[in-house]
Amino acid sequence: MNTLRRVPGKGLLLTRLIAVSTLGTMLTACAPTYDNVADQMLVATQTQADDGLLKLENLGNQIDGLKKSSSASDHKILTDDEAQASYASNIDFYSKLQSSMTALDARMTSNPDLSTQKITPSLKALEDNIDSVRQTHATQNTVSPDFAKLSRQQMDQQFKALTVYELTIKNGNKPQ
Amino acid sequence: MAMNWTQVGKDIEAAVISVLKGSWSTVSTAAGPQIHAMISIGQSIEQSNSQGRLTSLEYNTLKSMQKNALEGILNAYEAVGIVVAEQAADAAWNVLSQALIKGAGIAFA
Numbered sequence: 586m587n588t589l590r591r592v593p594g595k596g597l598l599l600t601r602l603i604a605v606s607t608l609g610t611m612l613t614a615c616a617p618t619y620d621n622v623a624d625q626m627l628v629a630t631q632t633q634a635d636d637g638l639l640k641l642e643n644l645g646n647q648i649d650g651l652k653k654s655s656s657a658s659d660h661k662i663l664t665d666d667e668a669q670a671s672y673a674s675n676i677d678f679y680s681k682l683q684s685s686m687t688a689l690d691a692r693m694t695s696n697p698d699l700s701t702q703k704i705t706p707s708l709k710a711l712e713d714n715i716d717s718v719r720q721t722h723a724t725q726n727t728v729s730p731d732f733a734k735l736s737r738q739q740m741d742q743q744f745k746a747l748t749v750y751e752l753t754i755k756n757g758n759k760p761q
Numbered sequence: 762m763a764m765n766w767t768q769v770g771k772d773i774e775a776a777v778i779s780v781l782k783g784s785w786s787t788v789s790t791a792a793g794p795q796i797h798a799m800i801s802i803g804q805s806i807e808q809s810n811s812q813g814r815l816t817s818l819e820y821n822t823l824k825s826m827q828k829n830a831l832e833g834i835l836n837a838y839e840a841v842g843i844v845v846a847e848q849a850a851d852a853a854w855n856v857l858s859q860a861l862i863k864g865a866g867i868a869f870a
Binding site for chain 1: 795837
């Protein structure tokens with residue numbers, strides 16, 4: 586007691602050392618915790634992207650086929666399909682997908698473990714690619730079926746990388 | 762002249778390994794198949810383009826997305842730093858573009 590009275594900062598210093606030591610141990614020891622909500626959001630966002638791009642691919646293939654027809658009824662279907670494939674008809678798809686990506690980004694990077702910050706560039710790359718598809722669609726007002734298909738395949742690979750990350754955590758391992 | 766995509770794939774993997782060095786052994790099991798899948802998509806982009814099924818804007822967008830995606834995939838691994846992932850994606854892209862220029866005579870930025 587006398588010692589503490591003579592050196593007032595000593596007790597405080599000891600408390601701080603213990604706190605810093607404990608915090609350091611916690612940060613180095615804990616692996617990211619599996620987040621079921623983030624996992625579900627990831628699956629839902631991939632499905633959303635796949636559905637929208639598959640729809641554009643199918644419409645594109647149908648439009649290519651109908652353009653070869655001279656039938657009046659086919660011409661009507663062609664006009665309807667072209668309207669559905671236009672950028673204006675798909676603004677809602679892109680907006681909802683980008684909104685889902687923002688929410689997914691926030692959820693996946695909110696884990697207190699520092700390693701989760703590592704996936705921020707992966708999420709950003711995916712968001713950038715979605716925006717690139719949107720800009721191309723907006724510029725041309727339509728996209729070819731091959732473009733829709735290849736965009737979807739690329740994005741699926743990016744979603745897969747994020748899924749591997751989630752499943753690694755789910756299995757109790759620390760991502761590589 | 763037909764492209765030897767198997768060899769291009771091997772060359773791309775070698776280029777990525779040369780950048781990732783020791784990190785490759787850590788990430789190869791998970792990242793390896795994804796890199797091969799990306800190379801396969803790159804091949805499909807070229808085939809669609811050579812068949813006139815892509816506009817020039819779509820082709821350029823897909824090329825840019827391809828590099829961005831590869832970088833993003835590598836970035837998902839803690840063993841790979843952000844700068845190294847970018848360098849590995851660049852290295853992979855350089856091999857692919859050189860192969861296309863030589864093999865197909867395509868002006869490829």
